[in-house]
Amino acid sequence: MTRTILDPTGERTATTRERAARPGSLAGATVGLLDIGKARGDVFLDRLEELLRSEGHEVVRFKKPTFTKPAPLDLRHEIASKCDVVIEALAD
């Protein structure tokens, strides 16, 4: 009878990271809007931008090259360096 086998997995354990602290309010915050590239995500983000700007927030728009792959490292870095918060639109 088989009693010992070899582990077929990658033998990795996921790292749990602390979430970034949530801001108490958006006052003075620069808001990034990330379009992942899916159909009509722009419709949703256009409306959000309109609402955010009407409330006096600074808004910066970003877009992933394709929705099918993770966001490139450079893009993630740019968002992190320019924005206080980011809203990512997943749409279809």
Place this chain on the structure above:
Amino acid sequence: MTAASVAAPGGLPDGLIAVVKRDCPTCEFVAPLLVAIADRQPLTVFSQDDPDFPAGVDAVDDTALDVSFALGIDTVPTLLRFADGVETDRLEGWSRPHWQALTGIGDLGADLTDYRPGCGSRTHDPEIVDARLVAATAGRLQSRRVELGAGEDELEAMFERGYSDGLPVVPPTAERVARMLAGTTREPDEVVALVPPDLTSCTVEKIAINAVLAGCKPEYLPVVIAAVEAACTDEFNAHGLLCTTWFSGPLVLVNGPIGRAIGMNSGVNALGQGNRANATIGRALQLVIRNVGGGRPGEIDRATLGNPGKYTFCFAEREHDSPWEPLHVERGFAATQSTVTLFGASGLQGMCDQLSRDPESLARSFAACLRVVGHPKNAFIWDAMIVVSPEHARVFREGGWSKTRFRDEVAALLRLPGDEIVRGAGGIAEGMPEAFAEHTLPKFRDGGLHIVHAGGEAGLFSAIIGGWASGAVGSEVVTREVRS
């Protein structure tokens, strides 16, 4: 001399060496001669199965076969001469003139028959070969050992630990993995790819373990390794293919001599069940993505419905009687090379045309059916693979159509008027953006239609296999050579 004190390989004594086993009539036959030889000159006898054999000679115990393997013994008896630590002569079986010449004893066995063939060396017994292989390889395997509980059923344990795709898997013992690794010349610790979605470093050993789970034979392993290599390229984008809500999964097409060599099905029911290689190679790739890459349904695999091909979707092209060059040749490989081609497949649509007897009519049927891939009002979004059956292929052969002509004619038939396919046209909200209304759009991008030949002799049916988001946006077709 007292041969029993002689150490084995590396320290073989000069003089004569004989390798024998009791379970060999020819060895029994020459046993008295060995006693006679030992009386007159240095002779070391290694016995493969009984250290007390032959009687009258102090044989060295080689039941572990270390000396026999080191000497590459094929037949017993084998008589060798060593001088200055180097083998200078060798003969197998009994041949009186040769034994006399090698021993220098002119009347050796003078009253015996001239010739008698030997028997197979124990080093060629299948169970011995297997045991040595396992012993040599199993200890080198680096994966974590998982101990099963005393009361655990081993098949149930595979499910409970999350290793299965939903069907029973073969428990990957070190012995089974070692045998699987005999299917490749690549080292177990060679890194083959970073497997998405976790981008985990994947060795030949990890692929072999998952090939065992899937039920592969060792000779399939090179195909599985090539499939993992192809799947884990940025162009193929297995990450996106997995995590999309679309139906898609990896289709593995095998081209070249290896398909036939390992018994793959390219004929009757090629896309269906019943062939071990087709079934388990595709499954092994999916198990690598699940177990090594961490891509599990309901977690990062977000398919709304999925498709049955996500268990396994693998077949070989029917090359021997195809009217066209096989897909790998079209993609720049030699016909004599073996390859895997990965396509992001979303499932199968049957295509029926039992009446067309000229290629023009049949191409129009293909175009009409291809138009619905994804949605009749989608253009330039999806790729497709067409699996042309032998009876349909015959129509193109008899009509003198090359594969290029077939593809071009279908593409020409699938230039869609923008005003018919924009959003809202025909009372259907789905469609292309309004900006395309004045344009004509190709249903498929250039290079987005992949054509192969497979299936049984009977049936005027072919298969259309829809793809996923095509090209740089989503997934490119990727071909890799199968290496031994």
